[in-house]
Amino acid sequence: MDNMFDKLLHLPLFQGVSQERLSETVEKVPFHFLKFKRGDKIIDKGDKCTHVRFIISGKVKMTYESRKLKFSISHELTAPEVIAPDYLFGLDTSYPFTLRAIDECGILQVSKNDYVTMLQSDKVFVYNILNYLSRNSQMFKSQMLNAEQVTVTERLVMTVAAFTTQKSQNIVLEFRQRDLCRILGARRPALITTIEELTSKELIEVPNNSSIIISDRKKLLDCLRDVQ
Amino acid sequence: MDNMFDKLLHLPLFQGVSQERLSETVEKVPFHFLKFKRGDKIIDKGDKCTHVRFIISGKVKMTYESRKLKFSISHELTAPEVIAPDYLFGLDTSYPFTLRAIDECGILQVSKNDYVTMLQSDKVFVYNILNYLSRNSQMFKSQMLNAEQVTVTERLVMTVAAFTTQKSQNIVLEFRQRDLCRILGARRPALITTIEELTSKELIEVPNNSSIIISDRKKLLDCLRDVQ
Numbered sequence: 001m002d003n004m005f006d007k008l009l010h011l012p013l014f015q016g017v018s019q020e021r022l023s024e025t026v027e028k029v030p031f032h033f034l035k036f037k038r039g040d041k042i043i044d045k046g047d048k049c050t051h052v053r054f055i056i057s058g059k060v061k062m063t064y065e066s067r068k069l070k071f072s073i074s075h076e077l078t079a080p081e082v083i084a085p086d087y088l089f090g091l092d093t094s095y096p097f098t099l100r101a102i103d104e105c106g107i108l109q110v111s112k113n114d115y116v117t118m119l120q121s122d123k124v125f126v127y128n129i130l131n132y133l134s135r136n137s138q139m140f141k142s143q144m145l146n147a148e149q150v151t152v153t154e155r156l157v158m159t160v161a162a163f164t165t166q167k168s169q170n171i172v173l174e175f176r177q178r179d180l181c182r183i184l185g186a187r188r189p190a191l192i193t194t195i196e197e198l199t200s201k202e203l204i205e206v207p208n209n210s211s212i213i214i215s216d217r218k219k220l221l222d223c224l225r226d227v228q
Numbered sequence: 229m230d231n232m233f234d235k236l237l238h239l240p241l242f243q244g245v246s247q248e249r250l251s252e253t254v255e256k257v258p259f260h261f262l263k264f265k266r267g268d269k270i271i272d273k274g275d276k277c278t279h280v281r282f283i284i285s286g287k288v289k290m291t292y293e294s295r296k297l298k299f300s301i302s303h304e305l306t307a308p309e310v311i312a313p314d315y316l317f318g319l320d321t322s323y324p325f326t327l328r329a330i331d332e333c334g335i336l337q338v339s340k341n342d343y344v345t346m347l348q349s350d351k352v353f354v355y356n357i358l359n360y361l362s363r364n365s366q367m368f369k370s371q372m373l374n375a376e377q378v379t380v381t382e383r384l385v386m387t388v389a390a391f392t393t394q395k396s397q398n399i400v401l402e403f404r405q406r407d408l409c410r411i412l413g414a415r416r417p418a419l420i421t422t423i424e425e426l427t428s429k430e431l432i433e434v435p436n437n438s439s440i441i442i443s444d445r446k447k448l449l450d451c452l453r454d455v456q
Contacts, residue, residue: 064369064373065373066372066373066375067373067374068374068375068376069375069376086362086365086366087362087366088358088362089355089358089359089361089362090358090359090361090362090363090365090366091362091363091366092366092370096369096370096373116351116354116355117351119347119348119354120347120348120349120351120354121348123344123345123348126344126347126348126354127317127344129358130316130317130318130357130361131317131318133317133318133358133361133362133365134314134315134316134317134318134319134361135318135319136364136365137314137318137361137364137365138314138315138318138319138320140368140390141292141324141390141391142320142324144294144387144390144391144411145292145293145294145295145324146295146296147294147296147297147410147411148296148297148410149410149413150410150411150412150413151413152413154413155413159372162368162369162372163369163372182375182376182377182378183372183375183378184378185377185378185379185380185382185383185413185414186413
């Protein structure tokens with residue numbers, strides 16, 4: 001059980017909460033622990049986000065797919081991590097991605113209503129979720145106000161940033177080149193220049209014409225700051 | 229005082245709270261009421277966001293300016309409205325805009341810490357702020373996943389959407405055309421086509437080569453949904 005508490009205290013939305021408070025919370029609020037086998041679908045695109053969900057063991061793959069074009073972006077998340085808490089509230093509370101277990105993994109879930117009860121039990125919970133959500137909201141505006149030029153490269157990096165999180169690993173974009181051009185509002189030559197530049201800086205890998213792999217998200221996002 | 233309660237209950241983050249709970253809150257949490265004269269600067273760019281602030285009477289003008297380029301976007305907000313609560317938390321808690329009183333206006337402010345106390349007193353407060361912040365976070369991803377093509381028009385509309393809110397009025401963009409091209413990552417001919425199209429649909433007005441006026445934000449954003 002100590003080991004479990006330790007894990008919970010490392011979850012993004014639980015950070016900074018005292019062990020005492022956490023054990024009080026666990027007594028009051030129903031925590032559901034689920035197990036998934038390798039390859040299992042944990043969340044299907046369109047599922048309602050009724051619970052805040054955490055990965056407490058193992059690794060998952062989150063995949064977003066364009067509805068109209070051949071374009072997808074996937075990334076891996078390793079425990080301890082929270083799963084897209086930005087779909088718990090707001091206009092759209094359906095998950096727009098699928099989530100699969102890469103290897104055996106444990107998920108903790110707390111219903112939306114119980115989570116709000118948790119938020120009321122300790123300010124630290126409140127600070128954590130508000131910080132998490134505000135960061136996303138600030139990013140786009142900040143980028144637009146600081147940019148000297150929003151190039152195809154910047155639009156590509158901003159797109160990667162928006163669909164992934166700080167701890168995302170092994171980010172993979174799969175696309176038909178014409179469709180990636182449409183998503184980025186770019187002409188083919190500009191896209192090719194962008195891909196060549198980022199490849200030469202070792203920020204992306206390009207195994208073929210229809211995919212891009214990003215192994216170090218932070219390094220890619222730093223390149224955005226360089227151009228500012 | 230009844231009139232004041234009535235005003236408070238219409239503030240975006242207070243909606244749905246019972247009058248009883250609100251009066252309990254006002255007794256416990258320090259609410260500061262400030263008055264500003266026409267033309268007064270209420271918030272300066274770079275000011276720390278230490279309080280959640282609401283417009284309870286009058287009208288204000290919020291202006292964002294690019295740091296490097298000649299590009300600004302301003303809009304008017306009329307009471308009752310909350311002022312950019314997305315800067316209270318997150319990575320950057322400095323306001324990136326200036327806020328001026330258009331006519332005499334009243335501002336209510338609650339310190340960040342007291343606001344978190346309020347959140348803990350009633351779930352409705354929590355739902356309101358989480359809904360507000362999640363909406364911003366979802367918008368960019370939703371647009372990218374639904375688009376058949378992210379054109380210059382869509383990038384312009386998304387930029388307007390990101391910097392304004394549902395109740396924004398009289399939205400004005402001022403720019404050097406070359407710089408707006410840089411912000412949108414567009415060539416000049418594409419920008420001109422976009423401006424002509426939106427003008428002919430009466431979604432924007434173009435008093436001169438360096439400004440755009442949007443009088444109906446909702447109508448402009450609906451045009452985004454049409455192309456999806």
